[in-house]
Amino acid sequence: MSQYVSRLGGRIGAPARPPRLMFAGHRKPRRVAMLSVHTSPLHQPGTGDAGGMNVYIVELAKRLAAINIEVEIFTRATTGGLEPLVELSPGVLVRHVDAGPYEGLAKEELPAQLCAFTHGVMQAWAGHRPGYYDLVHSHYWLSGHVGWLAAERWGAPLVHAMHTMAKVKNAALAEGDTPEPAARVIGETQIVRAADRLIANTAEEADELVRHYDAQAGKVAVVHPGVNLDRFRPADGRAAARARLGLPQDAFVPLFAGRIQPLKAPDILLRAVAVLLDQDPSLRSRMVVPVVGGPSGSGLAKPEGLHKLAARLGISEVVRFCPPVRQDQLADWFRAASVLVMPSYNESFGLVAIEAQAVGTPVVAAAVGGLPVAVREGTTGFLIPGHDPAQYAQALRRFIEAPHLVARMGDAAARHAQSFGWDTAASATADVYTAAMHEHRRRVRSHHG
Secondary structure, three states, X not given: OHHHHHHHOOOOOOOOOOOXXXXXXXXXXXXXXXXXXXXXXXXXXXXXXXXXXXXXXXXXXXXXXXXXXXXXXXXXXXXXXXXOEEEEEOOEEEEEEOOOOOOOOOHHHHHHHHHHHHHHHHHHHHOOOOOOOOEEEEEHHHHHHHHHHHHHHHOOOEEEEOOOOHHHHHHOOOOOOOOOOHHHHHHHHHHXXXXXXXXXXXXXXXXXXXXXXXXXXXXXXXXXXXXXXXXXXXXXXXXXXXXXXXXXXXXXXXXXXXXXXXXXXHHHHHHHHHHHHHHOHHHHHHEOEEEEOOEOHHHHHOOOHHHHHHHHHOOXXXXXXXXXXXXXXXXXXXXXXXXXXXXXXXXXOOHHHHHHHHOOOOEEEEOOXXXXXXXXXXXXXXXXXXXXXXXXXXXXXXXXXXXXXXHHHHHHHHHHHHHHEHHHHHHHHHHHHHHHHHHHHHHHHHHHO
């Protein structure tokens, strides 16, 4: 924090506030308490419960700080000895809250720790003057419950982002996957009612909030997540990336990148590859299928499941399992791939699809959730209705039979991704904050009037 403290003056707990910003006659918040109970912005995406939401929170917080909105992210401490306060970047602090045992707590066990987490948040707030946080922005339903209590206690507005919803997930479960519990459905319904504003990733998600949770349409704002266009860019191209990763230059490389769990359906890619090899055995010598990611969620119950499936399908020699990697290395995997495959059963947005397109790689994805917004059908990739491996094999065969498609769709994909910068997302989010503050003040005045 030192560079931040020296630049703005004051001590770490209370850096001097930036000047007030005005938007359409209303004030922007100066400091936001952001809540991410179940996953830390400091965790490696692709491991455990860390994924697109972690990237979302980190990038959004950094860009908000760049437009003079300080962000403090409260998250649960998952190992002992963590610094209570970590500076992520200038204007962005991460506060580690002790709530329950550090190791071995599954996401499903976290509701029991929400009281302890709320207590930790309140303790941090107690050291500040009244009105220190202008607004609370909670991510995912567990954080929403803490955010609801904190916002009421602080007299501040609550903005909530679901990221995923129980009712939507349960309507599109992968075979053998565990449904979300009733407690989550009830919890989400309460948060929808309590929030001043709800942020949806896509228009479809906004409709789902209204349809499944009776959200007031006027409270829901659509803000597309962004992509870090400095990190995810074509750079020195496919050949150089393959050389760095030890991949053959002339191979067809369909890539899966994400958490290994039934929801993300990496098995569909493996089954599609088996179909392709069955149809054309010569592909065995010229295809590599990287699976980059670690087990998560219900996938933790069978961490070796995907390896065993590859063996059972007789395709082990073409599949390359790789652990989760840092964002800069992930960009290289995207560059090296011929095509990214996302056969998910549910995606609130599908950030990975935008990241792959930003480096110039086309996408074959399930036509679910936000993926039809992320991928332009027939232009930057192909969208598949349903989860039939044969249909995925058919889409992949189009790239094998017409290699120029990879370059043509890849160029279109890189252009398409340019409209998903984080600066745009942060600016739109700041507008939602401003509207929530205005609405909250109006409600308080009418209540007291």
